[in-house]
Amino acid sequence: MRPSLALLRTTTFRLALAQAGIVLTFVVALLVYIYFATIGQLTADSDILADQEYAALERSYAEGGIRRLNQEVVERAAREGPLLYVLAESDGTVITGDFQQLPAVPGEGAEPAAAERIDFNFETTNADGAPQRGRARGQVGRLLGVGGPILLVARDLGDSSVISGRITRVLWTVAILGVFLSVASGLMASWLASRRVEALAHTARDVMAGDLKRRAPVRGEGDEFDELAEAMNAMLDRLERLMQVSRTAGDAIAHDLRSPLTRFRQKLESALDRPADSAADRDALQRALEEADSLLDMFAAVLRLARVESNPNWRLERVDASEALRELVEFYEPAAEDVGRTLRGHISDALVVRGEPGLFRQAVSNLIENALKYTLPGGHIEVHALRRPDGRVEISVLDDGPGISPPDRDRVLERFVRLESARSSPGAGLGLSLVAAVARLHNGGLHLRDGIGHGERRGLGAIFVLPAVQTAAVAR
Amino acid sequence: MRVLLVEDDADMAESLRSSLTADQHEVEIAGDGELGQSMALAGGYDVIVLDRMLPKKLGVSVVKELREQGVSTPVLILSALHDEDHRVEGLNAGANDYLGKPFSTRELLARVRALWHGRDRDVQTRLQVGDLEMDLLARTVKRGGKKLDLQPREFRLLEYLMRNAGQTVTRKMLLENVWDYHFDPQTNVIDVHISRLRSKIDRDFAQSLLHTVRGSGYRLEA
Numbered sequence: 272m273r274p275s276l277a278l279l280r281t282t283t284f285r286l287a288l289a290q291a292g293i294v295l296t297f298v299v300a301l302l303v304y305i306y307f308a309t310i311g312q313l314t315a316d317s318d319i320l321a322d323q324e325y326a327a328l329e330r331s332y333a334e335g336g337i338r339r340l341n342q343e344v345v346e347r348a349a350r351e352g353p354l355l356y357v358l359a360e361s362d363g364t365v366i367t368g369d370f371q372q373l374p375a376v377p378g379e380g381a382e383p384a385a386a387e388r389i390d391f392n393f394e395t396t397n398a399d400g401a402p403q404r405g406r407a408r409g410q411v412g413r414l415l416g417v418g419g420p421i422l423l424v425a426r427d428l429g430d431s432s433v434i435s436g437r438i439t440r441v442l443w444t445v446a447i448l449g450v451f452l453s454v455a456s457g458l459m460a461s462w463l464a465s466r467r468v469e470a471l472a473h474t475a476r477d478v479m480a481g482d483l484k485r486r487a488p489v490r491g492e493g494d495e496f497d498e499l500a501e502a503m504n505a506m507l508d509r510l511e512r513l514m515q516v517s518r519t520a521g522d523a524i525a526h527d528l529r530s531p532l533t534r535f536r537q538k539l540e541s542a543l544d545r546p547a548d549s550a551a552d553r554d555a556l557q558r559a560l561e562e563a564d565s566l567l568d569m570f571a572a573v574l575r576l577a578r579v580e581s582n583p584n585w586r587l588e589r590v591d592a593s594e595a596l597r598e599l600v601e602f603y604e605p606a607a608e609d610v611g612r613t614l615r616g617h618i619s620d621a622l623v624v625r626g627e628p629g630l631f632r633q634a635v636s637n638l639i640e641n642a643l644k645y646t647l648p649g650g651h652i653e654v655h656a657l658r659r660p661d662g663r664v665e666i667s668v669l670d671d672g673p674g675i676s677p678p679d680r681d682r683v684l685e686r687f688v689r690l691e692s693a694r695s696s697p698g699a700g701l702g703l704s705l706v707a708a709v710a711r712l713h714n715g716g717l718h719l720r721d722g723i724g725h726g727e728r729r730g731l732g733a734i735f736v737l738p739a740v741q742t743a744a745v746a747r
Numbered sequence: 748m749r750v751l752l753v754e755d756d757a758d759m760a761e762s763l764r765s766s767l768t769a770d771q772h773e774v775e776i777a778g779d780g781e782l783g784q785s786m787a788l789a790g791g792y793d794v795i796v797l798d799r800m801l802p803k804k805l806g807v808s809v810v811k812e813l814r815e816q817g818v819s820t821p822v823l824i825l826s827a828l829h830d831e832d833h834r835v836e837g838l839n840a841g842a843n844d845y846l847g848k849p850f851s852t853r854e855l856l857a858r859v860r861a862l863w864h865g866r867d868r869d870v871q872t873r874l875q876v877g878d879l880e881m882d883l884l885a886r887t888v889k890r891g892g893k894k895l896d897l898q899p900r901e902f903r904l905l906e907y908l909m910r911n912a913g914q915t916v917t918r919k920m921l922l923e924n925v926w927d928y929h930f931d932p933q934t935n936v937i938d939v940h941i942s943r944l945r946s947k948i949d950r951d952f953a954q955s956l957l958h959t960v961r962g963s964g965y966r967l968e969a
Contacts, residue, residue: 557962567849568931586832601900602926605943606936633930640933 283464287457291450298446305438313434314408317353317426318388321409324354324424325386332414332422340420341367355393355407357423366420369395373423375411386412389425467496471503483511524573528566535562572705579708585627587713589740592622592664595632596656603639611648614639618656622664624737626713631737634709637702638668638733645731646672653723658739663715666735671724674731680719706735713737748863749773751792753783753809754825755802763796766852767859780804787813792820794862796855799826799837807840814841821862825850834929853963857915864914874909877969879948879956881909890948900925901944908957908967917964941965 324347332340341358348356348369357368365371374391390408409425474487486507487500542555579585600616607614624631635654642652655667675683684707703717710717715737722730750772754760757778764774775792777783780801787795787809795813799806810822824837827848834845844858874881878891881902888895888905897905904925908916918937922928945957958966 564851571849571931598926602928602940603932603934603936605939606932606934609935609939629929632928636928636930636932643934 281461281465283461284457287453287460290457291453294449294453295446298442298449302439302442302446305442309434309438313428317408317428320354321424321426324356325410325412325422328356328422328424329414332420337420340414340422344368344422353427355409355423355425355427357421359421359423361413361419361421363421368423373411373421386410386422389423391425464496471496471500474503478507483507483514524569527569531562531566531569535559535566538562572702576705576708579630579705579712585630585712587625587627590624590626590628590631592624592626592631592656592666592737593618593620595628596622596635596654596666599632599635599639600654603636603643607643607652610643612643612646612650612652614643614652614654616654616656618654619658622656622658623740624664624713625740626737627709630709630712634706634735635666635668637706638666638735641702641733642668642670642672642731646670647728651723659736662739664737664739666737667732668735669722669730669732671722671728671730673727674722674724674729675719683719684717703733706733710735710737748793748859749775749791750859751775751777751783751787751795751820753777753780753787753795753801753806754798755779755800756798763852763855766856770856770860772859778802780806780809784809784812787818787820788816790818790820794859795820795822796859797822797824797842799824799833807837807842810837810842811840823855823858823862825855853915854917854919857917857920857963860914861911861916861920864911871910874906874912876909876912876967877954877956878952879909879969881906888948890952893951895947897944897947901940901947904940904944905948905967908965912967912969915960915963915966920964 328340328343328347331343335342344356344358345367347354348367355369357370357373358366359368359373360366363373365373370393374393375387375389387410388408389411390406393405393407395403395405406428407425408428409423411421411423411425413419413421471487474485477485486504489497489500489504491497538555538559542552542559545551596618597616600614600618604614639652639654646652651671653667653669655665655669657665659665684703707717715735717733717735720732720734722732724730748771750767752760752763752767752774754763754776755778760776760778764776767774775786777786781803783795783797783801784804786792797806797809801809806824806826810824813820813822821843822841823844823846824842825846825848826833826837834847837845843862846855846858872883874883880889881887882889883906886902888897888902904921907921907925919931921937921941922932941957941959945955949955949957954969956967956969958968960966
């Protein structure tokens with residue numbers, strides 16, 4: 272793309288062109304208005320002036336006859352001024368006045384004093400004898416009706432045409448200048464804008480080419496380009512983080528799959544190496560099957576997490592959290608007792624959340640199973656659920672196990688992170704990540720704190736917060 | 748029992764056929780949705796096992812059209828997509844059960860048998876297995892004439908086992924049908940619930956009714 276042509280295609284430049292068009296239209300309209308306002312006004316003024324003169328001369332004729340009129344016309348025509356006079360006989364022969372000829376001869380049948388308005392061009396000589404064209408407007412009529420002398424009084428419009436001509440020229444100059452300035456400022460603006468846009472596009476292309484560390488320049492002017500650049504940078508930060516997470520996840524999953532796959536292979540191989548022995552073979556197959564199941568479980572967990580994180584189309588509905596939580600506590604309570612832990616629920620009534628019923632149950636079940644897995648025999652697990660003052664529903668699963676030290680808490684919410692201390696227990700390290708993903712899906716949150724233990728056994732508290740559904744039934 | 752297996756993956760179909768045959772079923776295979784539908788229409792099958800993703804016609808459409816055409820043979824849908832949405836969609840289309848891949852062969856065999864035996868179980872109001880009796884209207888359970896005191900959930904667990912008496916039911920089937928949970932607990936929760944139920948119905952009696960089927964699940968049988 273050649274930059275010179277590219278500039279002409281920019282939005283800013285098109286806007287500038289439109290602006291130039293508007294300036295031009297405005298100037299033309301102004302021109303028309305001024306033209307009519309000035310010329311119209313001058314015409315009206317000269318009409319009044321000519322009418323007054325005509326009436327005055329008419330009176331002179333009435334009082335003093337043709338001699339007096341003739342005298343008056345000669346006197347007035349000699350005066351400096353814009354008014355022009357012609358007195359002619361009834362056949363149109365000029366007696367005296369500013370012209371040698373009448374520009375128009377009024378009709379024979381005209382009533383006395385019923386003068387006609389006329390516009391005409393004329394030619395005179397100026398003081399130096401050079402011919403001069405002019406334009407005039409005035410009254411012409413027969414005094415005394417049929418057979419009377421013809422009188423013409425007109426005003427030379429010469430000066431007013433000069434004024435309007437001057438105004439017209441000025442306005443055209445302004446128009447051309449305006450259009451030129453609009454186009455120039457448009458080019459300037461689009462050049463400035465496209466430079467900023469080009470900088471953003473350049474960043475995007477660099478990132479596409481693989482330089483994930485590139486960021487768009489922010490000028491600190493707080494304008495819309497800075498805003499765009501900041502949004503773009505925030506997006507790039509998040510993308511980079513996600514890339515990193517999926518990269519470490521890939522490494523982690525490869526690492527976690529290696530051991531069970533190796534065991535799987537080794538069991539099958541040793542069974543093949545041994546002499547055929549039905550009982551031992553069956554045992555080896557059974558254990559290989561268990562390894563395969565745990566691998567499949569791990570894949571299922573990875574897929575489930577991916578689905579929660581990537582599918583934006585989950586249908587959220589009203590979930591009776593109180594009932595669902597009581598059922599879950601009831602479901603896990605015997606299993607807890609079986610392994611020497613106590614599980615107790617403290618669930619408020621009428622907690623309703625907006626959520627996906629299956630994921631909600633799965634998330635809470637993950638928290639309970641996590642607590643069961645990491646508490647020691649004789650340990651306690653409590654599930655609390657209540658409505659917070661801000662209306663959200665807070666579900667806490669608290670235990671008195673070893674807990675997680677504060678620096679590690681954020682880390683365990685990431686995918687595949689299993690603390691060294693947990694390496695020996697089963698699981699893919701996805702349980703808490705799934706809960707965190709479910710919380711995000713619901714516009715809620717998950718955070719970890721101390722549980723209900725003391726000292727070394729501080730315990731772990733997983734706090735799962737979800738937006739509530741406000742209903743009349745709940746409000747009552 | 749005659750089983751129609753509609754599955755386009757030939758390896759998978761062969762492996763399922765050998766398992767089903769070993770479990771005393773007669774199996775016919777259709778490789779795509781259209782063929783499966785016309786074979787099902789021709790009739791003569793006790794259970795239809797239908798893959799969800801099929802060439803020519805999707806499993807869900809096949810079930811839907813079969814039901815519209817008046818075929819009431821129980822259908823089990825197999826799917827790699829074990830989404831709640833897809834499960835509900837399959838069941839709404841008229842399928843009787845939905846099993847997400849990967850599944851164990853035992854799971855599939857148990858469900859195929861349960862489908863066949865469960866055809867008309869909903870109309871019953873009294874269930875009996877040996878000397879164990881359940882009155883679904885009065886919500887009472889007696890064994891040998893002696894009333895047993897069960898929690899509501901234990902009642903539902905026992906009801907499900909009694910409706911499938913003589914059949915192996917898997918932990919997953921219990922989880923889905925008794926609790927309506929569609930996730931896999933990593934703990935032995937179901938076993939603990941079963942052992943509590945067992946202590947109530949079997950402890951004071953000479954004959955055990957609730958049996959553990961190793962590697963598969965449980966069976967209630969006199």
